[in-house]
Amino acid sequence: MARKYIDNPNACSLVHTMNIIGNKWKPIILYLLSNGSMRFGMLNTLIPTISKKVMTNQLKELENDGLLLRQSFAEIPPRVEYSLTEKAVGLLPVLKLLSDWANEAYPEMDFEQCRIMENGKKPAYNNVYKK
Amino acid sequence: MARKYIDNPNACSLVHTMNIIGNKWKPIILYLLSNGSMRFGMLNTLIPTISKKVMTNQLKELENDGLLLRQSFAEIPPRVEYSLTEKAVGLLPVLKLLSDWANEAYPEMDFEQCRIMENGKKPAYNNVYKK
DNA sequence: AATAGTGGTAACCAAAAAGTAACTAATGGC
């Protein structure tokens, strides 16, 4: 699992959720996968500043928490596809609300567009590439 | 602000939200304050495993991010009251959804009751005290 | 004169999270 927080006496479901997705990269990973399954390498390309080690870690934790499905194909070179589980899909609308909240609460911040699309349209990956 | 994550190219509003509330203690602090303002010492009593330094820090960050109002009274001994801003109040329903999500997605985990009450009832602080 | 009560701060330390660079296995193409 994500974080431990063993000494956090408030072992409630909200703390659990934060332990699972409240970190640097996981919401982005879930976002990217909300449009369908994706290979390890593609995820790494779309989040260029994450290291492979950390990416592996995040994907493992998300898988352990039941948010991701990992499909490994017996090919050479290897191919591994990651996709969202039902659990994760159920979380997407709430993530959307979190993102809506920030847009409303901090209008001055002019965020980049988020990559969860309500309508299944492809996100604008282009601006991910900019240095 | 909470975290920096300057090198996270996905500077979208969801990442921003996570930077603000996605850590060990802040959701709990917001929960506790959802029933009305509270003094520093009371917060510390209700979250007995947090250190004063960290509590101070979290409260400052939440204040800087516009989620908390800090009222200091010129009394001896000092009295400081913290309360939620409108921004924070707008976040509460989403926190509720996050907590609902975990309850549904992980029914086997049997979480403690969360301390955001839909109806303004006082949360059961008792079970916070247990070691 | 000593102590309790409150909301902190400072210096220092430990643990967790993230980052870096080099390395691997297995195969296909040149």
Add this chain to the structure above:
DNA sequence: GCCATTAGTTACTTTTTGGTTACCACTATT
């Protein structure tokens, strides 16, 4: 035979976060 390709792993270092202890200011109470 040599290199590229992919999805990692390993060992190590740095950065970030959280924790501990001692201390302060100011007054009221004992």
